Amino acid sequence: MTAYRELAKALDEVAASRGKLAKIERLARTLGTVEEVELPAAARLLSGSPFAEHEALVTSVGYATVLRAAAAVTGWDEDTVGACARAIGDLGEAIGLLRSPSGADGMTIAEADGFFRDLSGRRKPAEKRALLEATLRRCGALETKYLLKTLSGGLRIGADATTVEEAIAQAFGRDREAVARARRDSGDIGETAAAARADRLGEIRFRLFHPIGFMLASPIESAGDVEEELEGLAVEDKFDGIRAHLHQDGERVALFSRTLDEVTAQFPEIAAERRGAPGTFLLDGEIVAWGEDRPASFFRLQRRLGRKAPEDSLIAEIPTTFIAYDCLARDDRPLFERHWEERRAHLEDIAGSHGIRLSEVFRAESSDALKALFTDARARGNEGLVLKRRDSPYQAGKRGRGWRKWKKALATIDVVVTAVEQGHGKRAGMLSDYTFAVREDDRFVNIGKAYSGLSDEEIRSLGAKFRKTTLARFGPVRTVEPEVVLEVSFDSLQKSARHKSGFALRFPRIVRLRPDKAPADVTTLQEIRDLYARLSTL
Amino acid sequence: MASLSSLLESPSEGLYSPAFEAYVDPSTPVARAILTHAHADHAVAGHGEVWATPETAAIYRRRHPGWAGACETIAYGEPRERGRTVLRLVPAGHVLGSAQVLLTGPGESLLYTGDFKRSAGRTTVPAQAPHADTLVMETTFGLPVFRFPPRDELEARIREACRDAIASGETPVLLAYSFGKAQEAAAVLADAGVPTVLHGAAWKLLPDFADAGFPLPLSRAYDTGPAAPGEALITPPSTARSPMVRSIRRKRVIYLSGWAIREASRIEFDADVLIPFSDHADFPGLRQHVAEVAPRRVVTLHGFASDFARILSAKGVPAETLAGREERPPEQA
Numbered sequence: 001m002t003a004y005r006e007l008a009k010a011l012d013e014v015a016a017s018r019g020k021l022a023k024i025e026r027l028a029r030t031l032g033t034v035e036e037v038e039l040p041a042a043a044r045l046l047s048g049s050p051f052a053e054h055e056a057l058v059t060s061v062g063y064a065t066v067l068r069a070a071a072a073v074t075g076w077d078e079d080t081v082g083a084c085a086r087a088i089g090d091l092g093e094a095i096g097l098l099r100s101p102s103g104a105d106g107m108t109i110a111e112a113d114g115f116f117r118d119l120s121g122r123r124k125p126a127e128k129r130a131l132l133e134a135t136l137r138r139c140g141a142l143e144t145k146y147l148l149k150t151l152s153g154g155l156r157i158g159a160d161a162t163t164v165e166e167a168i169a170q171a172f173g174r175d176r177e178a179v180a181r182a183r184r185d186s187g188d189i190g191e192t193a194a195a196a197r198a199d200r201l202g203e204i205r206f207r208l209f210h211p212i213g214f215m216l217a218s219p220i221e222s223a224g225d226v227e228e229e230l231e232g233l234a235v236e237d238k239f240d241g242i243r244a245h246l247h248q249d250g251e252r253v254a255l256f257s258r259t260l261d262e263v264t265a266q267f268p269e270i271a272a273e274r275r276g277a278p279g280t281f282l283l284d285g286e287i288v289a290w291g292e293d294r295p296a297s298f299f300r301l302q303r304r305l306g307r308k309a310p311e312d313s314l315i316a317e318i319p320t321t322f323i324a325y326d327c328l329a330r331d332d333r334p335l336f337e338r339h340w341e342e343r344r345a346h347l348e349d350i351a352g353s354h355g356i357r358l359s360e361v362f363r364a365e366s367s368d369a370l371k372a373l374f375t376d377a378r379a380r381g382n383e384g385l386v387l388k389r390r391d392s393p394y395q396a397g398k399r400g401r402g403w404r405k406w407k408k409a410l411a412t413i414d415v416v417v418t419a420v421e422q423g424h425g426k427r428a429g430m431l432s433d434y435t436f437a438v439r440e441d442d443r444f445v446n447i448g449k450a451y452s453g454l455s456d457e458e459i460r461s462l463g464a465k466f467r468k469t470t471l472a473r474f475g476p477v478r479t480v481e482p483e484v485v486l487e488v489s490f491d492s493l494q495k496s497a498r499h500k501s502g503f504a505l506r507f508p509r510i511v512r513l514r515p516d517k518a519p520a521d522v523t524t525l526q527e528i529r530d531l532y533a534r535l536s537t538l
Numbered sequence: 539m540a541s542l543s544s545l546l547e548s549p550s551e552g553l554y555s556p557a558f559e560a561y562v563d564p565s566t567p568v569a570r571a572i573l574t575h576a577h578a579d580h581a582v583a584g585h586g587e588v589w590a591t592p593e594t595a596a597i598y599r600r601r602h603p604g605w606a607g608a609c610e611t612i613a614y615g616e617p618r619e620r621g622r623t624v625l626r627l628v629p630a631g632h633v634l635g636s637a638q639v640l641l642t643g644p645g646e647s648l649l650y651t652g653d654f655k656r657s658a659g660r661t662t663v664p665a666q667a668p669h670a671d672t673l674v675m676e677t678t679f680g681l682p683v684f685r686f687p688p689r690d691e692l693e694a695r696i697r698e699a700c701r702d703a704i705a706s707g708e709t710p711v712l713l714a715y716s717f718g719k720a721q722e723a724a725a726v727l728a729d730a731g732v733p734t735v736l737h738g739a740a741w742k743l744l745p746d747f748a749d750a751g752f753p754l755p756l757s758r759a760y761d762t763g764p765a766a767p768g769e770a771l772i773t774p775p776s777t778a779r780s781p782m783v784r785s786i787r788r789k790r791v792i793y794l795s796g797w798a799i800r801e802a803s804r805i806e807f808d809a810d811v812l813i814p815f816s817d818h819a820d821f822p823g824l825r826q827h828v829a830e831v832a833p834r835r836v837v838t839l840h841g842f843a844s845d846f847a848r849i850l851s852a853k854g855v856p857a858e859t860l861a862g863r864e865e866r867p868p869e870q871a
Contacts, residue, residue: 097683
């Protein structure tokens with residue numbers, strides 16, 4: 001049996017190693033050395049999640065519970081442990097630093113796996129705490145660090161499940177694509193690793209009810225950008241809602257958002273409408289607030305967001321619906337590799353017999369026709385157009401050129417808040433000034449600062465969050481965990497040495513919160529460079 | 539105006555000694571300033587008169603070339619008297635010339651640490667811990683997560699990281715604050731025969747280090763050309779994303795700071811290697827200093843001042859923060 005310490009050591013070395021290749025190689029080394037029975041748990045723990053995605057298990061241990069357990073184990077009071085976590089910027093890292101390096105009793109990978117499962121089975125915080133405390137007592141500094149990082153849901157070592165997929169391929173000499181497909185279909189990187197080792201990747205069957213990555217569209221700025229390809233493109237309105245995957249197997253219905261969180265309970269009317277209808281399928285589409293006969297604005301939908309279980313009165317006031325535009329699986333058969341055309345045929349077939357609302361598909365013979373469709377879409381209150389190559393497969397979790405999106409002339413960008421400070425005047429005492437960043441690989445680079453355009457209520461509730469996620473304080477400025485995603489509009493884009501991104505926005509304004517987007521989804525620095533290049537040639 | 543004691547008061551401009559009619563490390567220009575050391579956040583330009591160790595005075599002059607004020611240099615341990623109050627500067631171990639201020643009056647004594655470090659450096663004398671009734675201390679690293687490995691282990695890690703980088707054809711780029719840390723790093727590397735190229739701000743202070751008995755013959759200025767194979771570049775953390783650093787194609791960035799204990803600094807400074815090589819006392823060092831000075835009460839400032847005061851109080855040592863002091867950004871630790 002292998003000690004959990006070996007996994008913790010591997011993760012620590014992955015964090016310190018430079019470049020994807022070195023990280024993959026380090027992970028592969030560990031995957032190749034653990035015993036066969038330990039491999040599924042090891043692969044899951046190395047990818048940062050103790051459970052398979054399809055298991056739908058959560059440890060749900062609150063910050064306060066971890067703090068109390070850590071206080072008991074380290075001998076420091078909770079205030080001090082909490083201050084340490086804020087100073088270091090990571091709870092697991094901080095508590096690891098408070099432990100002595102030795103002192104581990106050789107907890108095995110299987111025991112660590114058992115700990116997370118046991119934890120998810122316990123309901124009362126006191127029971128969870130007792131288990132966590134007893135387990136932490138068996139841990140040295142390194143095990144403590146990674147056990148708690150896993151618990152908080154983010155290893156932050158510059159490697160994700162995709163990196164582990166590549167490590168599995170390398171460790172057992174298998175095809176990367178085959179490994180990725182097996183994980184997508186099984187919803188379990190552990191099962192995938194075991195199958196790769198036994199050379200049985202081909203035997204993995206598709207399973208519903210686990211989150212699947214979304215295929216994303218690359219932006220275009222004008223009809224001219226796709227002039228050559230028009231013939232092969234299907235054109236749909238770009239709805240201003242929340243992207244979602246709908247899984248259905250008769251009575252069982254689940255909605256997953258782009259952050260791969262299950263949001264079924266937030267939209268009970270959608271699940272209720274579907275439930276009981278026969279059929280087994282996975283659809284891609286958009287949750288929108290429904291007006292008279294068409295989607296209502298995002299501002300209405302926004303009032304439904306962030307509520308775990310909305311009251312009936314709110315549902316009656318702002319009903320939502322699901323508009324389907326793709327079919328990714330039917331009767332346990334994955335359709336990801338099939339062309340859009342074929343998937344659309346399946347979708348229309350299912351929708352016809354199940355009363356599912358569908359997006360309308362248009363064709364544009366010319367740039368002018370496309371421009372007319374764009375104008376129509378905007379007139380219907382939609383954001384713009386999505387253009388899909390009829391012969392494109394569904395690339396889960398990827399932004400490819402198979403799908404393009406055409407929004408307003410100068411698109412807004414999505415950014416993540418990295419620092420906050422108190423406002424002045426009317427908003428003195430409120431954390432209302434935000435510094436925000438775009439993404440460059442796995443880090444964020446600041447691009448601007450704006451005085452909030454949000455409501456006082458939104459600023460206050462975000463302020464409470466920022467106080468909890470503060471990494472460090474420098475006088476009036478707090479750096480915060482990059483978690484809150486905003487949509488920002490601006491007048492123009494300039495090169496600037498003021499921000500790390502090398503760009504600055506002119507007159508940035510916060511348009512709205514984007515709780516439906518994860519920090520990994522924000523605009524990338526490359527997209528900003530492209531936008532700058534296009535704007536400067538106008 | 540909170541009065542720390544009759545020996546040292548704390549008006550909003552900084553700490554003030556009524557007996558010597560002098561401010562200690564004031565943040566704005568004053569008629570007479572007692573400076574504990576010559577870091578920019580403790581030694582602003584434009585004082586009328588500066589009282590400091592000869593090393594601190596020399597570096598203050600070097601960093602403020604147009605300054606025309608008077609210097610009163612005081613060697614470590616040498617007493618100065620005003621009425622019944624005696625002032626002594628005590629080694630602080632933070633950077634070259636750094637001192638703690640010991641004030642002794644009738645029936646009362648006070649030690650102000652400035653910034654300090656208890657372990658010996660290449661260019662510093664370890665901090666001493668004379669007894670005082672009141673201890674006014676910095677608490678930059680006043681939380682128990684800040685526990686640094688022994689100095690010789692850290693020095694070995696610096697040499698090893700640089701040797702590794704050079705062996706794989708990369709330029710070691712050490713991110714180190716330009717006064718103190720940069721010269722310490724250069725001295726550590728000189729031991730291993732690694733020549734260093736210094737950023738201008740660090741280079742210009744080398745004559746003062748040489749005068750104090752710490753010549754660095756293996757170092758040269760960046761002005762004379764970028765680092766050649768086999769040389770290491772030493773430059774301040776604020777230049778981590780400068781064209782100078784970016785233009786080095788194959789490099790290994792080594793961040794030297796107490797803050798390097800946080801893995802987040804890997805991303806903040808694009809660093810490949812994190813070494814918690816600090817010129818401040820770590821948490822056990824702060825506790826040890828309190829134990830040896832054995833004060834009746836402690837007043838904390840800088841960094842995790844309120845946390846450290848709470849921890850001390852819980853251990854039975856009366857402690858409070860000096861309110862209104864700004865926390866410092868990590869570049870200077």
